[in-house]
């Protein structure tokens with residue numbers, strides 16, 4: 447029996463950060479497959495049409511599924527910005543197209559959306575539909591600066607970044623559209639396996655900032671080779687375990703990290719509900 451979230455329509459989870467290369471696409475794929483493995487119906491949407499990593503990952507997965515027919519697959523969509531002569535016409539057309547896509551995906555339990563590491567109109571739209579926004583950052587003060595401008599380790603001395611301002615604006619858009627709210631989650635990705643002074647300091651500042659900026663801090667993901675080597679097959683750590691039956695300690699730890707993310711999202715895993 448599926449463990450639905452007590453809501454009537456699809457739960458929309460958006461991965462976003464205007465900083466490139468922080469792990470949005472990688473974590474979007476892993477969360478989508480994790481939910482599929484739990485038996486949920488999942489739609490995946492790539493708003494980063496220029497780079498198309500999410501789409502390419504899912505295409506590779508579809509090809510691999512020809513060899514392994516049991517491989518769970520999402521229903522995947524790519525969103526392209528409309529190209530009209532006028533920007534306002536393009537934005538209007540894209541907005542309407544996006545609204546129709548959201549409407550048509552309401553039969554799914556979850557909609558997972560990956561956005562580009564830059565500012566774009568489709569990315570803003572996607573943010574405005576989020577029930578949950580997950581922002582991965584790398585373990586670096588440069589990444590933190592793209593979230594919130596801090597001038598020292600004094601969390602009182604801060605200014606919101608353009609990204610934080612964009613999120614606040616999309617929170618307003620969301621509230622106006624349907625009175626809904628966006629649960630903003632920040633997590634550190636590619637954590638070094640040895641604890642460092644830099645990492646501890648970063649976490650301390652993130653905890654202090656979370657209330658003021660309006661996000662929740664979730665447990666992060668460690669730097670693991672396994673996250674990098676599966677793209678061509680479209681597989682994830684979860685499939686790799688099932689297909690090869692070979693489980694390494696790194697696999698188990700990575701699966702645990704994914705389970706923590708599901709917990710943060712209030713999703714009960716099958717193994718827990720049994």
Ligand SMILES: Nc1ncnc2c1ncn2[C@@H]1O[C@H](COP(=O)(O)OP(=O)(O)OP(=O)(O)O)[C@@H](O)[C@H]1O
Pocket residue numbers: 465466467468469470471472473494497499561562563564635636637667668669670671673674675
């Ligand atoms: N936990 C991790 N451990 C090791 N490598 C990782 C991890 N997460 C992501 N990576 C690697 O980091 C790089 C960037 O990841 P990804 O493409 O998912 O980021 P992104 O935020 O989607 O980037 P962009 O903004 O360009 O779309 C990739 O090479 C990916 O394989």
Ligand SMILES: [Mg+2]
Pocket residue numbers: 470471472494497499500560561562563
């Ligand atoms: Mg990406």
